[in-house]
């Protein structure tokens with residue numbers, strides 16, 4: 001039986017938990033030597049009195065200590081800390097593992113269990129009916145994917161299927177694929193959830209179940225190449241599905257990668273001029289998690305007249321918008337929103353538009369623009385800018 005004791009700070013030491021955490025994370029915390037660089041670099045230190053002690057979380061993981069406090073759920077999984085960790089610790093994965101232990105204690109923040117129940121009942125985390133999944137495309141005549149006829153599957157994802165602002169991104173991507181005369185289809189109301197929301201809040205076993213079902217669905221439908229609207233779906237397909245199930249039976253790209261490839265091949269042309277000044281906000285799940293800095297910039301730089309200026313923090317050093325790691329489903333107090341700092345950085349460049357390539361980033365940045373009353377700045381997805389250039 002596991003040895004268990006309660007200490008004054010409500011930290012629980014449990015051998016079984018320690019073993020489980022090691023199994024869930026492959027012992028990722030073991031090499032941490034407690035230098036504290038992660039704590040110093042974490043953006044929470046910029047917006048909150050008192051940093052989030054990432055170093056302490058790593059220590060707790062090494063010892064099998066469980067802390068059910070709020071701090072664990074603040075992490076936006078931005079991976080900024082991982083970029084600078086001298087020991088190469090997979091900090092985000094350790095945090096996800098610690099979160100799973102909290103799930104087992106049934107002490108997760110309010111709202112998160114219903115997120116998982118929504119995926120279970122509705123196949124999306126947004127508590128929306130599955131029968132409305134393809135409503136965003138009803139006037140676009142996008143065919144249901146057929147592996148014989150179609151070069152690619154457009155994987156829309158839950159957020160771009162249901163959230164009104166993100167639906168515009170899905171529509172822009174579809175327009176560009178049509179403009180390039182790509183034969184493509186989607187899965188309509190049968191599109192399965194990728195499971196990223198479950199992974200982000202640390203419920204790895206449920207994520208694995210979803211990933212298993214989604215992989216089976218793709219295999220049955222003959223999917224060999226898919227293009228995602230969100231970098232979060234892309235990230236789980238390329239980094240987490242193979243880790244769990246071995247090599248994927250399909251290739252996944254995030255849409256800017258595919259569009260940049262079409263531009264290089266001369267299959268897509270963006271000739272219309274867009275004479276405005278833009279800055280690009282790198283989504284964490286495209287840049288730090290996947291090292292893709294070029295594709296969205298290549299698309300923007302192809303557009304005649306478009307001026308691109310970089311923010312003080314760009315590429316792998318870009319500030320996080322705060323929407324990852326399940327934070328989209330948790331309340332963040334005004335004054336503590338990462339996106340506010342990003343809006344200020346964007347303003348300093350003199351840009352009129354923040355371009356980005358992630359539905360979560362759009363939501364966080366637009367909320368911040370409204371809250372800070374910065375009407376001189378707008379947010380556009382790279383696909384919307386490219387569609388504008390194509391149509392002009």
Ligand code: SF4
Pocket residue numbers: 031032033034035036037038039054055058084085086087088089091
């Ligand atoms: S930066 Fe890396 S080695 Fe240093 S405390 Fe954080 S996880 Fe440990």
Ligand code: SF4
Pocket residue numbers: 041042043044052054074075076077078079080081082091092
């Ligand atoms: S992933 Fe980002 S938010 Fe999470 S601990 Fe690291 S730096 Fe902080």
